[in-house]
Amino acid sequence: MKLSTLPPLPQAALSLEADRPHPAPVQTASLPAASVYPRPGNGNTLGITLATIVLSIAAWWFVTGNGWIAPLFLPAPAAVWSAAVQAWNGNVQGGLPLVQHLEWSLLRVFGAFLLAAVTAVPLGLLMGTSRIVRGIADPLLEFYRPLPPLAYLPLIVIWFGIDETAKILLIYLACFAPIAVATRAGVVDVATEQLHAALSMGASRWQLLRHVILPAALPDILTGLRIAIGFGWTTLVAAEMVAATAGVGQLVLNASNFLRTDIVIMGIMLIGVIAYLFDLAMRRLERTLVPWKTQG
């Protein structure tokens, strides 16, 4: 466009704004940063989280220190700490050091979790992409999924005995369903445009699965894995009810028989902290693997 061919504007119209006195220039660097009107719940929570942890421990320390709650019901933090030291040195029932209990439990939970991940993800992908697999797997999966593991624990013991197979199978079953369900949901949510785009670029069925459906479903798969490991930990104590001689769950169960509340609480805190740390690691993994979902 050629603006120069327009007739010139009258001088008066141009000079009105320019003739006004300018206010003193503002030091913009010293102004507070502008902010977008926040969504409900926006903002950093780290300070509140730390304060919550500190206050909880302080309250625990305070009520036990004043003798308001009997040690049988809630032992003092110092008692739990000394139980942890005792357990670490293997000076509790069974005589096994805490590291070995931990090793067995981690082996069971993560072994079962990994087995579930490598089997449930493919099944979920197939359920989302194959009518036949979905028809077969859906009723079976949806039937057993809501059952409490304690309900079918006796069956597993009858069928598989009381060795490691039964324990790992119980945790495996708890992990399997959430992974398969989340994976299938992720496949269903893949955008039709993305599938069409890949098909019109000549993708075969397998390439569609490998290069479009799997990466598109990855955010849901990772969410399923996070939920599954939580189920794994909640099932651990039930699994270690079956003739276990080692394991954090077994340690807690055994301690409860002797009313060693300090050891019970120590075991619970150990499981909680490990599960929380693993969840933090999974969230970090999500940010690396699916940045398009986790970054704005």
Add this chain to the structure above:
Amino acid sequence: MGTPSLSQIKPHAGGRIDIQQLSVRFAGSAAAALADVNLTIAPGEFVVALGPSGCGKTSLLNCLAGFILPSAGEILLDGSAIAGPSPELGVVFQKHALMPWLNVIDNVALGLRFRGLARTARLDIAAEKLRLVGLEQYLQSPVQQLSGGMQQRVGIARALANDPRILLMDEPMGALDALTRESIQELLVQLWQRTGKTIFFITHSVEEALFLGSKIVVMSAHPGRIAHVFEPPFSRQYLSSEDARAVKSSADFIRWREHLLQLVHQPASF
């Protein structure tokens, strides 16, 4: 925007399309989305389908792309029936439909990967197509960080990378701002000339249709059918003058525009 020299481009011939008595009725609806559509698209034509929402232009494009198998009739690509999606039929989507887990160049090279090309060969081709659409600075960028216009340019480069015989574009500029839209319109006319592709393009903007199309197909709704066919001269005028504003503000262009606007806004005949 980097414009490559003409000697760099070796146009593959665009394909020919014959649409014969095509009808589409969707399940659960008695009315046809498309009724008895007949159209021949010669190799190298830039056909723009223009019409109100519900006139069946997207259904027509989906049939051409092989995404919809029609209720009746058939579509021939260079004499053989279209039976499903294929790399011969490149598609640019309304929503860009890029893969956010791949960067720009890997998105463009994805179709070549499907065809089993070696990595260096497919990245060379992808880089060349991205140069063609002016994105040579953004080869490694994550696609979700690009603007809408740039994402659509990636979509165009991706469709071209497979060297299709037909390029199908489903309102690719619908969500773009006016300035971006104009620059991509000019890019498209230039690409059309350089590549010699047959293009089928959907829009509901009369101005866009007039500027782009060597042939405009005006469609009417209920049922979707072709109401008028025009052959406007403006894309060729633009190619010889390279002054898009002059073309779009010419008295001739405005006369055509008003005429087509009246046709498009006519109440549909039931």
